[in-house]
Amino acid sequence: MHLLEAKRLTxxxxxxxxxxxxxFRIGDKRVVAxxxxxxxxKTTTLSMxxxxxxxxxxxxxxxxxxxxxxxxxxxxPQIPAFFGWMTGxxxxxxxxxxxxxxxxxxxxxxxxxxxxxGLRDAARRKVSGYSGxxxxxxxxxxxxxxRPRLLILDEPVSALDPVxxxxxxxxxxxxxxxxxxxxxxxxxxxxxxxxxxLILLNRGSVLEQGTLExxxxxxxxxxxxxxxxxxEPSERWLNSLVSLPGVLKVEGDGxxxxxxxxxxxxxxxxxxxxxxxHKIPIVQFEAGYPTLEEWFLKAVQS
Amino acid sequence: MNxxxxxxxxxxxxxxxxxxxxxxxxxFVLLGIAQPVTAKFMPDILKSAGSLPEGAIILIPLAKPxxxxxxxxxxxxxIGVLAICLAxxxxxxxxxxxxxxxxxxxxxxxxxxxxxxxxxVSTILSLGSFGLGYAAAxxxxxxxxxxxxPGKALAAGAAYGGWLALIVLAVLAAGAWLxxxxxxxxxxxxxxxxxxxxxxxxxxxxRALPSGLATEAxxxxxxxxxxxVTDAGWTAIAxxxxxxxxxxxxxxxxxxxx
Numbered sequence: 001m002h003l004l005e006a007k008r009l010t011x012x013x014x015x016x017x018x019x020x021x022x023x024f025r026i027g028d029k030r031v032v033a034x035x036x037x038x039x040x041x042k043t044t045t046l047s048m049x050x051x052x053x054x055x056x057x058x059x060x061x062x063x064x065x066x067x068x069x070x071x072x073x074x075x076x077p078q079i080p081a082f083f084g085w086m087t088g089x090x091x092x093x094x095x096x097x098x099x100x101x102x103x104x105x106x107x108x109x110x111x112x113x114x115x116x117x118g119l120r121d122a123a124r125r126k127v128s129g130y131s132g133x134x135x136x137x138x139x140x141x142x143x144x145x146x147r148p149r150l151l152i153l154d155e156p157v158s159a160l161d162p163v164x165x166x167x168x169x170x171x172x173x174x175x176x177x178x179x180x181x182x183x184x185x186x187x188x189x190x191x192x193x194x195x196x197x198l199i200l201l202n203r204g205s206v207l208e209q210g211t212l213e214x215x216x217x218x219x220x221x222x223x224x225x226x227x228x229x230x231x232e233p234s235e236r237w238l239n240s241l242v243s244l245p246g247v248l249k250v251e252g253d254g255x256x257x258x259x260x261x262x263x264x265x266x267x268x269x270x271x272x273x274x275x276x277x278h279k280i281p282i283v284q285f286e287a288g289y290p291t292l293e294e295w296f297l298k299a300v301q302s
Numbered sequence: 303m304n305x306x307x308x309x310x311x312x313x314x315x316x317x318x319x320x321x322x323x324x325x326x327x328x329x330f331v332l333l334g335i336a337q338p339v340t341a342k343f344m345p346d347i348l349k350s351a352g353s354l355p356e357g358a359i360i361l362i363p364l365a366k367p368x369x370x371x372x373x374x375x376x377x378x379x380x381i382g383v384l385a386i387c388l389a390x391x392x393x394x395x396x397x398x399x400x401x402x403x404x405x406x407x408x409x410x411x412x413x414x415x416x417x418x419x420x421x422x423v424s425t426i427l428s429l430g431s432f433g434l435g436y437a438a439a440x441x442x443x444x445x446x447x448x449x450x451x452p453g454k455a456l457a458a459g460a461a462y463g464g465w466l467a468l469i470v471l472a473v474l475a476a477g478a479w480l481x482x483x484x485x486x487x488x489x490x491x492x493x494x495x496x497x498x499x500x501x502x503x504x505x506x507x508x509r510a511l512p513s514g515l516a517t518e519a520x521x522x523x524x525x526x527x528x529x530x531v532t533d534a535g536w537t538a539i540a541x542x543x544x545x546x547x548x549x550x551x552x553x554x555x556x557x558x559x560x
Binding site for chain 1: 304305308309312315316319320400401402404405406407408409410411555
């Protein structure tokens with residue numbers, strides 16, 4: 001059962017289409033990454049889902065959830081904004097109250113969440129004195145105060161240092177038990193770590209979508225990379241690799257080759273066997289599917 | 303209703319913590335006190351400041367109490383209106399600029415509750431400051447010059463309050479459409495000034511302009527008559543309704559800074 005369905009969403013700014021005709025579904029309790037280079041339409045898409053921008057055309061459906069969809073959504077914008085004159089505690093309480101919690105509930109939830117995001121000591125301080133990382137944590141806390149079904153995060157980790165980034169990813173992993181999370185990012189490594197599904201946007205259109213594994217497999221044939229020590233036997237051996245059965249294509253030069261293949265297991269076995277037979281000094285050997293980064297670059301550039 | 307109360311409380315706390323609650327009434331009270339004092343001591347001020355020849359006789363008839371109150375309203379119409387525009391210019395446009403409007407409106411909050419909370423607080427604050435300033439002017443006038451007629455003074459004050467309430471609405475509507483807070487302050491201030499100016503040239507034929515509320519309030523105090531603002535009142539209500547609609551439309555359509 002999916003939680004949200006976007007059908008043929010389009011958003012124009014004047015004559016320019018920031019997002020054109022995109023459709024996707026978000027499953028219940030899935031973590032979905034919206035990937036894409038800058039200007040791909042990620043923020044526009046998220047703003048439409050959050051109800052901040054009206055789509056020029058298309059529908060956003062929450063099957064099974066009635067009423068104002070904003071009640072089911074928690075949102076963290078790219079640059080989280082706060083009232084500098086409020087304290088952290090007051091900010092979360094106000095967010096909770098606006099989402100319909102009672103004063104009592106909001107207070108309890110605020111204390112609990114500020115501890116979760118590591119701001120317990122700063123709870124009574126004015127937000128204007130918070131650092132960028134603290135504001136990001138506060139932003140996360142206010143986004144989940146009402147236990148939303150869908151948490152939308154616009155670039156939640158891009159502005160953080162490695163420690164903050166790890167903490168945020170940890171929090172996302174634990175919140176994943178309770179809600180679906182949709183996040184936009186261009187840090188592919190993070191996407192790989194927490195996400196179940198990926199949606200790749202470029203110039204306002206969906207290029208590809210699917211689970212992490214599906215997409216990596218579709219990104220092209222598996223490949224084996226092999227590097228040898230310099231020497232005449234190595235050179236002869238490397239040049240003979242094209243004729244190995246199952247190899248589709250050989251790329252690279254010097255003492256390094258990349259073999260594309262559909263039959264990775266067989267080719268790997270034959271390659272190692274042949275290297276052993278010929279006593280080839282291998283220095284590096286890597287087999288696998290293309291990394292997310294290769295896939296990303298390939299998809300965006302094509 | 304619930305969200306309205308939360309936002310209403312937030313607006314008050316903000317007014318307190320950004321000292322708006324102090325300086326806006328202070329401006330009006332100062333203006334209210336200054337005018338009767340100037341009116342009373344003008345001959346002395348001129349005598350000590352001007353390099354007049356020995357033996358020059360200055361004869362300025364002491365203004366009537368109502369006239370002084372009217373002059374105070376004239377001061378409110380320039381500096382007071384400017385203060386109101388500056389105080390509330392950022393209420394919508396500033397929040398949109400900083401992203402706070404989006405922060406509030408992604409939560410299940412209606413744009414009506416958002417606009418209404420801002421309108422209620424800014425109107426109460428403006429009219430409260432005006433009331434304090436007007437009361438201060440009344441007190442000083444009574445102490446220095448004489449007691450104005452209470453009923454007529456109240457009627458003129460009410461008419462003038464209507465004009466200020468309309469300006470507050472204009473500031474909110476401008477803020478809903480203009481991204482720069484300075485522009486949101488300038489447009490209503492310039493509008494109010496121009497209206498008051500052209501009405502000064504043809505007070506009677508243009509009596510239906512909303513600024514007629516202000517002009518008539520001042521005139522009625524000066525001539526000790528009852529303010530007659532029926533036409534101006536109706537136009538003010540019509541324009542007020544239009545501004546409410548503009549403000550709501552702007553907030554609903556442009557929560558983001560795009």
